[in-house]
Amino acid sequence: MSKGEFDLIRAWTSGRQAPSLLRSNGVVAGIGDDAAVTEWTPGMQMVVTCDTMVEEIHFKTITMRDSDVGFKAMAAAVSDIAAMGAIPKYALISISQPKNAKEQRLQGIYDGLYECADLWNVAVIGGDTTSSLSGISITVTVIGEVENGKALLRSAAQTGDIVFVTGYPGCSSAGLDLLLQKNTPAEQWGGFQPLQIPLVQAHTRPVPQITAGRLLQQLGSCHALNDVSDGIASEAWEIAEASGRGVDLIEDRIPIAAELQAHAYSVRKDPLDFVLYGGEDYLLIGTMPADRALDAQLKFSEAGLSLHVIGYITGDHNGVRMAKSDGLLEAVPKRGYNHFGKE
Amino acid sequence: MSKGEFDLIRAWTSGRQAPSLLRSNGVVAGIGDDAAVTEWTPGMQMVVTCDTMVEEIHFKTITMRDSDVGFKAMAAAVSDIAAMGAIPKYALISISQPKNAKEQRLQGIYDGLYECADLWNVAVIGGDTTSSLSGISITVTVIGEVENGKALLRSAAQTGDIVFVTGYPGCSSAGLDLLLQKNTPAEQWGGFQPLQIPLVQAHTRPVPQITAGRLLQQLGSCHALNDVSDGIASEAWEIAEASGRGVDLIEDRIPIAAELQAHAYSVRKDPLDFVLYGGEDYLLIGTMPADRALDAQLKFSEAGLSLHVIGYITGDHNGVRMAKSDGLLEAVPKRGYNHFGKE
Missing domain, CATH: 3.30.1330.10 (PurM-like, N-terminal domain)
Incomplete structure (x- = not known):
């Protein structure tokens, strides 16, 4: 220079x-x-x-x-x-x-x-x-x-823990979808519909979950913790592998933002694809004993934050599975996030 | 990836x-x-x-x-x-x-x-x-x-301090000169003459001066300190500006490695050009009270290191000057290092 x-x-x-x-x-x-x-x-x-x-x-x-x-x-x-x-x-x-x-x-x-x-x-x-x-x-x-000694590691998940996420995942990659569709220099944006704006916002201005992370640290009940940079599937796999445990996600418990639902419908995709394999939401995904979850949710509510229980930690396997709405238990492949569809 | x-x-x-x-x-x-x-x-x-x-x-x-x-x-x-x-x-x-x-x-x-x-x-x-x-x-x-409180800042030079350097500057950029002349993929090097090898070494494998830095810190006498990443001229200017003092370098006191001398002669350049405006030597340049320099040099010798006095700090100006061999005092321009001659 x-x-x-x-x-x-x-x-x-x-x-x-x-x-x-x-x-x-x-x-x-x-x-x-x-x-x-x-x-x-x-x-x-x-x-x-x-x-x-x-x-x-x-x-x-x-x-x-x-x-x-x-x-x-x-x-x-x-x-x-x-x-x-x-x-x-x-x-x-x-x-x-x-x-x-x-x-x-x-x-x-x-x-x-x-x-x-x-x-x-x-x-x-x-x-x-x-x-x-x-x-x-x-x-x-x-x-x-x-x-001292209080950092929340991804390797700390215990059998019987619930798995939680601190917000609505998948919105960032849905926002990226919209931006790539629009294909206009970002400095000239405009014309997004009201339901699209939060998705664009999620992609361009992600909010790091410092407040949620500190609350989890202070509750003392949180075991494993990870941030969602590569989609829920990839992060759940990291917790599973690091902790030597299995993660069973429950399809019906995964929070889907209305804005994501609308976008997925309009592009004829499954919203779960964004949640599982979309990246850069920068929410937190973690685990804590099942009997501590209600207290944590109350504390999160009081702080104006949300904590959604989306699954469980099990000793039965070492990967990630999804309990589908139809009752079937499916393996969730380990696959990362890829911005522009290029390898 | x-x-x-x-x-x-x-x-x-x-x-x-x-x-x-x-x-x-x-x-x-x-x-x-x-x-x-x-x-x-x-x-x-x-x-x-x-x-x-x-x-x-x-x-x-x-x-x-x-x-x-x-x-x-x-x-x-x-x-x-x-x-x-x-x-x-x-x-x-x-x-x-x-x-x-x-x-x-x-x-x-x-x-x-x-x-x-x-x-x-x-x-x-x-x-x-x-x-x-x-x-x-x-x-x-x-x-x-x-x-605590013992970091050596570049702003700490005092009027009356000597300016020192912990080795022979200019060798790295002379080594770069040789490598660009040779223009051979580095993995196939060979055929450098004995006097050239230390220059190539200085460019490719610089030794960070941690031992010298710690010794200076422990002596307690060192005021300002900087590493030589952009040539002596640029670093002396940084000390001068940060400390609100002038640096007067003495041409005859600047250590010129025999290998640098030989290279400069062969390419018909002034070795001082390499010293002042060559970069990436990663030596240390600093200042200390004049009456502590001898003790520091002894301690450096004992540790197998070298400390060369190359000038003085003065309250007379806020830049860098060079006392030439002929007795004239010349301004040293503020100019950084440029790897491949491109701006």
Whole structure:
């Protein structure tokens, strides 16, 4: 990148966050030195993850506005911290962009990154900016903390646990469907019908479930926890394999948003396909003892959140099955999410 | 990336590091969950940085073997931790590669990444792997720790300090020169003359100065510190601007390696051009009170390291000047490093 570009990036990032946010997160030295320095909180462990989003692989100009790209890159990494029951605190942002990229694109991306960081009290303390040969690529590292020994691992499911999800899965991939159909540059969107807007929103501005993750961590009853980045099927398989248990999902208990129902009907697909194999909902899927579920649902309601029981953990097998409405028990294949239908 | 590729990456990374290394670094949960979890050391602050290397921008197949690419990506990030006087502890590795990339390339890169991580006791605890449209891109995040309040910042230079460098700068860019001249796929190198090998080595396998950084931190006399990623001129400018002081370099005191001297002579360039504007030496440049320099040099000698005094900090100006051999004081322009001569 040229010197001028670096100056622009500095202008978009330096002094961007409130000093009080940096101070309350224990930032000793932020952006501007070889590395950032922060205080640690006694009694807490570090939780850290990183997530990369690549143009044409994870997003296109017809599926996301630049600010959405930034928002979602931050949200995806923050979501991994939520899935540990932890509190996000710091982020580092590395962006590569072609030399001929328009300035506004990068500015929009930084706007989205900071919008999401500010929402979740994440202090941006470092990063890197480089040129790329083609396309924009963003890697976000998020560091958080959790009470000693209290991180919620995906390997902790117990036989007899119920399986829950913290919202309505499948909406993000239905939104992607709509955006690919529309095939219009994202900056010129308009004309979506009321029932379509929440789906587009779910794809472009996913909300990381930090509040839900912290509530689950504080309830003390949650065993395994995962975020839904690759669809319910893939995440349930991860819990099953990591825990050495089976997941039995119950078709009739899986929450289907009315908006997803409507979209699935209009494209003549089974809404369950979106739920099981659509990705990037960034909800949480987890397990807890059956007798603790009602209390958890009440606490979620009180907090304005939802917790849907969608199945059980069993010792009978090591995979994922679905109890269909007709009473049959079917194997759910292990299959990940693929953005644009390319392998 | 396809499922098979993910399995391959898992095979190259899982169980790769000694359990004792992970344990002694306080890793509670490493690769395999949404995020990694680690213990923190009481009395220490966190130090964190990330660094991205992009194919054709930072490396080509004629300038680096795949394992060099991995080694250097890790070394560059570890070097930022060294430049804070800190101890590196954890790394996260995000790699994007084209769908048609050869498996061996990625395997070679992981080999190099782990080779460097093992050398510096860095526990690899997470990362991400995605497809790219073209070229390989690697982002390494390194997290370390330093005694509370003891990080060495680039803004801490004081008037009257000497400026030092922990080795012979300019060798890496001279090595790059040689590799571009040779223009042979790196996996088939050979035929370098004895005096050229250390230069090629400096470019392909830079050694992060963790030992020197820790020694400087423990001496207690070091004020400002920076790593030399963009050439002495650029780094001296960073110290000058961050500290609100001037840096006066002394031409006759700048250490020029015999190998660099020989290469510069053969290509009819001034060796100082490599020193001032060549990059990626990953040495440390810093400042300390003049009366502490001799003691520091003795301690460095005892540890088998070198510390060269190359100039002074002055309150007279806010930039970088060079006292030339002929007695003239010249301004040193602020100019970064550019790998392949492209803007």
